Amino acid sequence: MDTVLFIIFAVVAIVCAFNLVLQKHPISSALSLIGVMGSLAVLYLLLGAEFIAMAQMIVYGGAVMVLFVFVIMLLNAGSEKASSKSWFAQLAGLPLLCAFVAVLGFFVRAAMPVLRGVRFGTWVGGTAERIGQVLFTQYLLPFEVISILILIAILGAVVLARKEID
């Protein structure tokens, strides 16, 4: 069952990611990205990360993608114009990408031959309770720092997007 679910959602994620790169219109890319995020949330559940799966759906699939779609609608972004690409990119882009994947995949397989298999339900450490305990004891300072970061980001977004008042 794990294998079947993993294969289904991994294939969905990869197809959606390909679609993101290949589509010409930003809104199609945005919807594909939502597909990637949803299938990744299921994979997180398979890995026993309940809290992260929910946060993935709410923060990524919800908030961030609403922001993207909102900006696409607001700017009325059409299909992008094809522009001249360098001969090097046209010729070597795809082979270099495949080589990148092959090298990284080889190192992943070679460096970690003794990894355990993943079976759903054997480890459910990622509950909200456990995450909360660790987050508010061991990682309290990073948590506070990141809350300041997000406050600064909100202020920055407001300052950047405001209307100039003379």
Next chain:
Amino acid sequence: MLPPVPLSWYLVLSVILFALGVAGFLYRKSVITVFMSIELMLNAVNLSFVSFSYELKRVDGHIYSFFVMVVAAAEAAVGLAIILTVFKNRGTLQIDEVDSMKL
């Protein structure tokens, strides 16, 4: 009973998604799509964090991927505000038309 999924499959999936994100980042010309490719790369890294967390049976990887999510949300807010400003000033979303800092 099927055998369990090897953890390296998750890592290879993460590699593939990251590579597709890099490809989109380099290949696409619309600012918004380039930005979405960055989000795709962050998601791929999150997947590998959670996989390692499962392997080590520790919850730290989940915390890191939670922080990555927060940073991605902050980045999306600021980045989209920058895109709005660029569009207001120049009326275009093509990255190769925004080249005033090019030598």
